[in-house]
Amino acid sequence: MGYGVVVCTKCREHAQITELDSSKTIKCKRCNATLYTKRLRILFTSKELSEAISARTHIQARIVEKKKHIGTSVNNKGSEQKYSVFGKDMDDSKACSINSRKIPAATKKTAEVIREILYQNNKLMSYEKLKEMALERDVPERKFEEMLTRLFLAGEIYSPSKGYVKIV
Numbered sequence: 001m002g003y004g005v006v007v008c009t010k011c012r013e014h015a016q017i018t019e020l021d022s023s024k025t026i027k028c029k030r031c032n033a034t035l036y037t038k039r040l041r042i043l044f045t046s047k048e049l050s051e052a053i054s055a056r057t058h059i060q061a062r063i064v065e066k067k068k069h070i071g072t073s074v075n076n077k078g079s080e081q082k083y084s085v086f087g088k089d090m091d092d093s094k095a096c097s098i099n100s101r102k103i104p105a106a107t108k109k110t111a112e113v114i115r116e117i118l119y120q121n122n123k124l125m126s127y128e129k130l131k132e133m134a135l136e137r138d139v140p141e142r143k144f145e146e147m148l149t150r151l152f153l154a155g156e157i158y159s160p161s162k163g164y165v166k167i168v
Contacts, residue, residue, distance in 0.1 A: 110139050
């Protein structure tokens, strides 16, 4: 049995791992579209799950980078016009403080706390700093480690370099 990495053909924003020859359809985890496995382009195959996870993480990072660099175009007057995905033209510190209401961590899920910390720090920060900030928000260390592993496996976060974590 092997694993394959595919990208949703509907939203084109989510790479996911599927077991080869296991089912006829899969669901996109982002847009919930039903995808027929025979019609999908398999971007990577491996017999090892860890290799497939690593490949999926790199593919997902490339998808996010392409989305970021949608960038600039020239309008009919010859001047450059900038456009991008929501929030890229705003100052990140102001964008993060739009909803500055503090909700106790006990009422939030651990994943939400981790995502919120990463978004408040421009989506990239060191692992140690993330852990420190999560512990300050009353997230138990064991739950933090488990949730970070789940988020890595789900492809929501990745490690662009050793000791750093970035949200997709």
